[in-house]
Amino acid sequence: MALLELEHLKKYYATQKAVDDISFSIEQGSIFGLLGPNGAGKTTLLRMITGIFFPDEGNIIFDGKKFDALNDIIKIGYMPEERGLYKKMKIGDQALYLAQLKGLSKNEAMEKIKFWFKRLEMESWWNKKVEDLSKGMSQKLQFVITVLHEPKLIILDEPFSGLDPLNANLIKDEIYGLAQRGATIIFSTHRMEQVEEICDHIVLVNLGRKVLDGTVQQIKQDFKENKFSIQLNGIPATIASTAFDVIDTKANKLTVKIKDGYKSNDVLKHFIQDGVNVEAFSEILPSLNDIFINIVEDTHAKTRSFQKVD
Amino acid sequence: MNKIALVARREFLTRVQKKTFLLTTILLPVIIFGFYALIIYFSVSSGSNTKIAVADNANIFNGKLENSDEVTFSFLQNETKASLEKKVNSKEYGGYIYIPAGTKPLINDSIKLVSGEKIGLIARGKIQDIINKQLEQVRLLSLHITKQQLDSARNDNSVSFSTINGSNDSDMKEGVSMAVGYGAGFLIYIILFIYGAMVMRGVMEEKVSRIAEVIVSSIKPFQLMMGKITGIGAVGLVQFIIWIVLVFGLTFLLPLIFPSFAHQMQSQPIQPAGMQAAEAFKNASADPTFMQGLAQVNWLMIIGFFIFYFLGGYLLYSSLFAAVGSAVNEDPQDAQSLMLPITMPIIFAIVIMTKAVNDPSSGIAVFGSLFPLTSPIVMMARIAHGVPDPVPYWQLFLSMALLILGFLGTTWMAAKIYRTGILMYGKKITWKEMWKWAFRKS
Numbered sequence: 001m002a003l004l005e006l007e008h009l010k011k012y013y014a015t016q017k018a019v020d021d022i023s024f025s026i027e028q029g030s031i032f033g034l035l036g037p038n039g040a041g042k043t044t045l046l047r048m049i050t051g052i053f054f055p056d057e058g059n060i061i062f063d064g065k066k067f068d069a070l071n072d073i074i075k076i077g078y079m080p081e082e083r084g085l086y087k088k089m090k091i092g093d094q095a096l097y098l099a100q101l102k103g104l105s106k107n108e109a110m111e112k113i114k115f116w117f118k119r120l121e122m123e124s125w126w127n128k129k130v131e132d133l134s135k136g137m138s139q140k141l142q143f144v145i146t147v148l149h150e151p152k153l154i155i156l157d158e159p160f161s162g163l164d165p166l167n168a169n170l171i172k173d174e175i176y177g178l179a180q181r182g183a184t185i186i187f188s189t190h191r192m193e194q195v196e197e198i199c200d201h202i203v204l205v206n207l208g209r210k211v212l213d214g215t216v217q218q219i220k221q222d223f224k225e226n227k228f229s230i231q232l233n234g235i236p237a238t239i240a241s242t243a244f245d246v247i248d249t250k251a252n253k254l255t256v257k258i259k260d261g262y263k264s265n266d267v268l269k270h271f272i273q274d275g276v277n278v279e280a281f282s283e284i285l286p287s288l289n290d291i292f293i294n295i296v297e298d299t300h301a302k303t304r305s306f307q308k309v310d
Numbered sequence: 311m312n313k314i315a316l317v318a319r320r321e322f323l324t325r326v327q328k329k330t331f332l333l334t335t336i337l338l339p340v341i342i343f344g345f346y347a348l349i350i351y352f353s354v355s356s357g358s359n360t361k362i363a364v365a366d367n368a369n370i371f372n373g374k375l376e377n378s379d380e381v382t383f384s385f386l387q388n389e390t391k392a393s394l395e396k397k398v399n400s401k402e403y404g405g406y407i408y409i410p411a412g413t414k415p416l417i418n419d420s421i422k423l424v425s426g427e428k429i430g431l432i433a434r435g436k437i438q439d440i441i442n443k444q445l446e447q448v449r450l451l452s453l454h455i456t457k458q459q460l461d462s463a464r465n466d467n468s469v470s471f472s473t474i475n476g477s478n479d480s481d482m483k484e485g486v487s488m489a490v491g492y493g494a495g496f497l498i499y500i501i502l503f504i505y506g507a508m509v510m511r512g513v514m515e516e517k518v519s520r521i522a523e524v525i526v527s528s529i530k531p532f533q534l535m536m537g538k539i540t541g542i543g544a545v546g547l548v549q550f551i552i553w554i555v556l557v558f559g560l561t562f563l564l565p566l567i568f569p570s571f572a573h574q575m576q577s578q579p580i581q582p583a584g585m586q587a588a589e590a591f592k593n594a595s596a597d598p599t600f601m602q603g604l605a606q607v608n609w610l611m612i613i614g615f616f617i618f619y620f621l622g623g624y625l626l627y628s629s630l631f632a633a634v635g636s637a638v639n640e641d642p643q644d645a646q647s648l649m650l651p652i653t654m655p656i657i658f659a660i661v662i663m664t665k666a667v668n669d670p671s672s673g674i675a676v677f678g679s680l681f682p683l684t685s686p687i688v689m690m691a692r693i694a695h696g697v698p699d700p701v702p703y704w705q706l707f708l709s710m711a712l713l714i715l716g717f718l719g720t721t722w723m724a725a726k727i728y729r730t731g732i733l734m735y736g737k738k739i740t741w742k743e744m745w746k747w748a749f750r751k752s
Binding site: 070085098101145 | 528
């Protein structure tokens with residue numbers, strides 16, 4: 001069942017089309033990656049999903065009903081890219097205040113804050129002020145504040161920036177945990193290796209339009225270039241085959257590209273006939289990073305251009 | 311609604327719990343008063359009682375001079391200047407007055423007081439008063455006039471003014487109304503400035519700490535803005551109440567600590583304040599009809615309207631200040647230039663008010679008291695003169711209705727500017743852009 005469905009969302013500003021007819025749906029319990037270069041319209045899209053902006057056109061269906069910002073806000077947790085907390089406020093009070101603003105009662109909020117602070121070993125921070133925290137620590141606090149009220153939909157904009165690997169892993173595990181317990185997570189980033197690792201499903205937007213939509217596996221299959229890596233016990237002096245081209249040679253490892261109309265077995269057959277021993281053979285799938293760069297460069301994406309210069 | 315209360319509670323508590331709040335609210339007035347008290351104490355204090363020896367060889371005082379806290383007079387017989395000087399030198403007396411035989415009280419022979427040490431300001435005034443008073447009586451007696459005769463001859467005939475519809479329009483009431491009008495108008499003026507600026511800084515807090523996006527994903531920007539305005543308004547109210555209590559407490563306390571203070575205030579002419587109201591007030595304080603004037607002012611009505619115009623004015627202006635606060639970045643300099651169009655009408659209002667206290671029925675005063683941006687200040691000055699004369703009911707109700715409409719209008723407009731402004735970073739906003747945000751459809 002889809003938790004969130006976007007139907008032909010549009011948001012135009014005076015100078016550019018920030019979001020131009022985007023539709024997709026997100027399954028309940030999935031980890032969804034929203035990708036795109038800087039200025040692609042991700043933040044505008046997220047702000048519409050969180051009820052900060054109203055779309056100019058199109059519908060947002062949330063949890064089976066038309067999205068109603070006033071009542072659905074408590075079911076959403078949003079961690080914006082622009083991080084900030086009240087600097088002079090004590091951490092405990094701050095978490096309590098923000099949880100209450102979401103709509104939790106004081107007791108409920110207190111209970112949950114204690115649970116999360118204990119879980120992430122933040123109990124001793126209670127009476128400290130935010131200005132005393134390091135960047136990573138305040139990031140952790142921000143994460144707790146985002147997920148505290150057990151939202152159905154959690155939106156994280158670049159959640160790992162500024163975290164050391166230890167804390168990043170801690171947060172990553174929490175994200176997996178939350179997804180397992182039924183929460184849906186939208187994960188916005190341009191760090192492709194994280195997307196590959198975490199996300200089930202991705203959408204790539206560029207210049208306000210959707211350019212890719214699918215599961216990570218599916219997209220990789222779609223963009224594969226029939227490249228294989230093959231490891232041999234010795235490289236023959238000449239390799240000539242109608243079935244493939246050698247693109248790269250490293251020690252006794254070859255990267256080959258199979259020509260149209262041939263299959264991977266044709267490569268193996270060639271080396272077996274040559275009498276060369278094949279030690280390893282595997283397909284090279286493109287990384288999301290490559291796909292991203294390919295697509296974005298193709299569409300001539302620059303950062304947002306506000307004004308044409310003649 | 312509940313969320314507005316939550317925001318207001320935080321705004322209120324974070325401000326009230328700050329040390330600087332305690333400092334400015336309680337310590338500042340105490341320090342200022344303490345400072346004044348010290349100045350007065352040092353300028354007034356004459357130390358201890360000065361004993362003056364009087365050798366009245368012409369018997370012009372009849373052996374009668376009143377003693378006071380500061381000075382004690384003792385009449386001595388058969389003393390010469392030299393023997394008196396000796397007594398002063400031996401510190402038996404602080405000073406002496408020697409009046410040679412044959413001094414006539416009617417002729418302006420000056421009386422000379424020789425003292426061992428300098429005599430303090432207050433004691434000098436006292437001595438002068440006592441001697442003059444005694445001399446006046448002696449002189450009158452020598453002309454065969456009693457004090458009572460003189461007083462009755464000096465009596466002023468006061469002209470009493472009233473308007474044609476019968477309401478008593480005494481000078482005294484006019485003076486008191488003027489002072490009350492001035493006071494109330496200025497108070498609102500100060501409140502608008504101090505707390506308006508506080509709202510503006512408060513709004514900038516979300517932007518500066520970059521938490522705006524987190525907050526507006528939880529509550530509507532309008533709720534955040536209203537919460538801030540009500541929270542800071544509550545801080546202002548508490549602060550003001552504490553100040554009023556402190557000021558009243560200390561003004562009553564001060565004469566108790568320094569009894570001579572009251573005397574000092576009377577003997578010294580009030581500094582040229584230039585304010586007619588103050589002048590009227592000063593003249594009034596000696597007059598029994600002053601109390602009548604005070605009684606004729608309808609205090610309940612004035613306080614009621616003061617609260618209304620205080621709240622109305624605060625809500626109207628603080629939402630404008632909030633709009634400006636949301637549009638500026640961290641740079642306080644941007645705020646200065648954007649604030650100008652808001653501060654202009656406040657200053658304009660004060661100018662109209664100075665006219666309105668003198669002539670509450672003039673055209674500019676009527677306009678100023680109806681126009682919502684100036685009415686909180688100007689109307690207070692007019693109301694002090696009375697309702698329904700010179701402020702007719704229709705003007706009063708129109709003014710109140712316009713003020714309510716005015717603040718609904720500014721809040722609505724400010725909310726729209728605020729929504730957009732609060733999520734903008736790094737860009738310098740102009741009034742033109744703010745205007746566009748306010749009037750485009752969402």
